[in-house]
Amino acid sequence: MSTTTVETPAAVTGRGSAAGGPGPARPRGRRSPAASVASHGVLIVASLIALFPIAWLVFLSLGPDKDDYLHPGRIWDTMTFDNYAFVLRHTNFFDWLKSSLIVSLGTTVVGVLVAATTGYAVSRMRFPGYRKLMWVLLVTQMFPIAVLIVPMYQILSDLELIDSYLGLILVYCSTAVPYSAWLLKGYFDTIPFEIDEAGRVDGLTPFGTFARLILPLAKPGLAVAAFYNFITAFGEVAFASTFMLDDSKYTFAVGLQSFVSEHDAQRNLMAATAVLIAIPVSAFFYLVQRNLVTGLTAGGTKG
Numbered sequence: 001m002s003t004t005t006v007e008t009p010a011a012v013t014g015r016g017s018a019a020g021g022p023g024p025a026r027p028r029g030r031r032s033p034a035a036s037v038a039s040h041g042v043l044i045v046a047s048l049i050a051l052f053p054i055a056w057l058v059f060l061s062l063g064p065d066k067d068d069y070l071h072p073g074r075i076w077d078t079m080t081f082d083n084y085a086f087v088l089r090h091t092n093f094f095d096w097l098k099s100s101l102i103v104s105l106g107t108t109v110v111g112v113l114v115a116a117t118t119g120y121a122v123s124r125m126r127f128p129g130y131r132k133l134m135w136v137l138l139v140t141q142m143f144p145i146a147v148l149i150v151p152m153y154q155i156l157s158d159l160e161l162i163d164s165y166l167g168l169i170l171v172y173c174s175t176a177v178p179y180s181a182w183l184l185k186g187y188f189d190t191i192p193f194e195i196d197e198a199g200r201v202d203g204l205t206p207f208g209t210f211a212r213l214i215l216p217l218a219k220p221g222l223a224v225a226a227f228y229n230f231i232t233a234f235g236e237v238a239f240a241s242t243f244m245l246d247d248s249k250y251t252f253a254v255g256l257q258s259f260v261s262e263h264d265a266q267r268n269l270m271a272a273t274a275v276l277i278a279i280p281v282s283a284f285f286y287l288v289q290r291n292l293v294t295g296l297t298a299g300g301t302k303g
Helices: 009-018 033-061 072-078 082-090 093-124 130-140 145-158 165-188 194-201 206-217 219-234 238-243 252-259 267-298
Strands: none
Touching: 033 072, 033 267, 082 093, 082 267, 093 130, 093 165, 093 206, 093 219, 093 252, 093 267, 130 165, 145 165, 145 238, 165 219, 165 238, 194 206, 206 219, 219 267, 238 252, 252 267
């Protein structure tokens, strides 16, 4: 009578280890120590590269002389906050701040509203030419700013909107809305259509369904669109310097040019102003950052 011995995986593993073979296999998905060290090292280097320009700008803003950027070692012994005091007291900084916030927040509100309604209509409704509409929005992004300035100036002049906040807001919306509409359309596609049907059953109008059911679910996508619109308006130079004639209505991006003339460049004051400019953007990013990453990734797939 013969017997058959069945070896368990533990016995096999133990025998392999005892015989000097390879040890227990590493769990799937777990990195080796060397790979972890390498990946962390790459991330640290990338972070330092990204943070270096910001740190360098802050460092130069503490130099008392406009030519300190040529000899940065001297700044260590002469660090001062006088540049910040001068910018806040003796320039139109607060006028630039007011203008930038009016234009940026106005572009954000109007742009997100138009982009959201456009994206929702294309995502849910099948009207004649809805596909062509999205392609037209995409084509508008292909024109360079230099080509658009002249016709836009003529249009704003005919509407008597030159040197007005409303005119600049409309110009920025014309450049920010197409991308935002595409982004939000992709995000609305991920929201189940059954939610719209439930709204109709409850007696809501299409706009009521959009406002009361869809928009609360689309907060991450709206956060991304709002941040894009805000940044587009806050940092733009060409349109603002062309359409705004009164220096009290300059935005920050245009106001920075006042520190550079044909024969002089006050780089220390420019650096201090640039650091102060970053504060409103950082505050706005902090408000939307909770939904920002989710919104950037959610619109890429259709659920």
